[in-house]
Amino acid sequence: MSALGELATIRNRKGRATRSPAERNDGKAAIFFLAPWFLGLALIVAGPLVASLYLSFTDYDLLSDPVFTGLENYAQMLEDPRLRTSLVVTFTYVFVSVPLQLAAALGLALLLDRGLRGLPIYRSAFYLPSLIGSSVAIALLWRQIFGSGGLINQVLALVGIEGQGWISHPDYALGTLIVLNVWTFGSPMIIFLAGLRQIPEMYYEAASLDGASRVRQFTNVTLPLLTPIIFFNLVLQVINAFQTFTQSYIVSNGTGGPVDSTLFYTLYLYQQGFTALNMGYASAMAWLLLMIIAGMTAVNFFASKYWVFYND
Template sequence: MSVLSELATLRRSRSARGTSPAERGDGKAAALFLTPWFLGLALITVGPVLASLYLSFTDYSLLAAPEWTGLDNYVEMFGDERLLTSLRVTFTYVFVSVPVQLAAALALALFLDRGLRGLAFYRSAFYLPSLLGSSVAIAILWRQIFGNGGLVNQVLGWFGIEGVGWISHPDYALGTLVILNVWTFGSPMLIFLAGLRQIPQHYYEAAAIDGANKLRQFWSVTLPLLTPIIFFNLVLQIIHAFQSFTQAFVVSGGTGGPVDATLFYTLYLYEQGFTNLNMGYASALAWLLLVIIAAFTAINFSLAKFWVFYDD
């Protein structure tokens, strides 16, 4: 008790003295260094977000002052057939490409975790698609590869198979974009690889003593201990997939074609805002996208307690 009373007395004496000049100086220096960040937060993030929220309740064409219309933009969404089409296309893209991408990334991470020679080179080489996958150049290249006379049809021709215009066919156009997203597996692969390196080796040794083979060790040791990394990658890649824009814009020529088969939600939002100059409606679409992403993130966090394993 004497120790506790001395600590309480010391705290009271410090609070009575107040903040020292040195501490006040440190606080001012910290505030000074943080000023650019706070300015960026206010001018680049918070300001545009609040402006977008206001514009979502207006009729704004970029050429005239916005006119307040209340909930008209949100009511209009219920009868917008192309909006429903864009949601269907985007959901299909997210639900197909994200699981396949994560499976490919995990498989490759397991392969690299075996301790290959030149591992640093392979990590860099496999990470490269993640850096280039969202670029305009890769989207143009993808359009050439899956075109009528592209590389895919040339390879199929070697086996006597007649190819099709993959990006111009409504049944296959979205599939080419799914393949492109799966190809950008580098970032989740590196995160998986880092997670695999953190699993203690003695778990595998104990499983081997109990007679577990490699497959059993994967299901009973690797996957449970890797679930926090899987959850982290899942949340990030779902958000990234919902925001995909460049690939669909370049491959479809900015139209979302053929027959709206690649009409991503973000592409439709862009079309409303900068093609139709309906910026008020585009702002409302942006806020709907925010709600959709927040809902999926909340669902993932609520379900995580049923399958994500933590050591503690």
């Protein structure tokens, strides 16, 4: 070891040996204030997580002791037609609603970034749906808007078009929930707006001097520099979309109808666990959902190196 290395080692040892009482008290205080978080992590997250993993290998009806059955629940999922239907509905919802939501959020962020008068008011108004979009009240309102005598049909009647019960038709029910998710664009819009404000103006000035139109500036300057924000919003919104439950439950009265057209995976999991009291099977479904979300997130991170531009 060199002399400098020995000197650094001696100083480190002296530093540890001669810590003042105030420094030691600071460490104890940090542990004290972090203790509730660690306790909550163990009791609210880690504990139920381990319990659900065990229950996924059991036959458990919430009323009697769980009986270990091995991989029977996972084998049952391979033969469950409603589970396959719920996966198709959920993936359709995610792959359609998330891109539309992000496109709407980015479009409005671009408009608001132009320096409108009263920007805080517009920003708050557009963000409001994200705060209440997943609530029971909004889901009930959505059911009234798209019902047979709802607002949509009343507007269509003004132009001589006879509407229908959109949420009661299997071809359109899922579409109404997709529209609801697109409507809750406020959160990604705020993030997009913050990202747009971080793009240096000199890039646009240089592009203008080169004769680039606004469209070229958007495609060659804005989009590349905004790709990290797009990626961030994409990951968050995909995860949130896979966990959607309230809208489908309220709009379909908890059935996933009509004809299972709004049977989201989370709703079917709820039906198995708390309606059929098949908690072991529901736990296995929950772990499948976790693996699906983890897989989709991993795919997004893997693909990001091909299209996300980090300006170092």
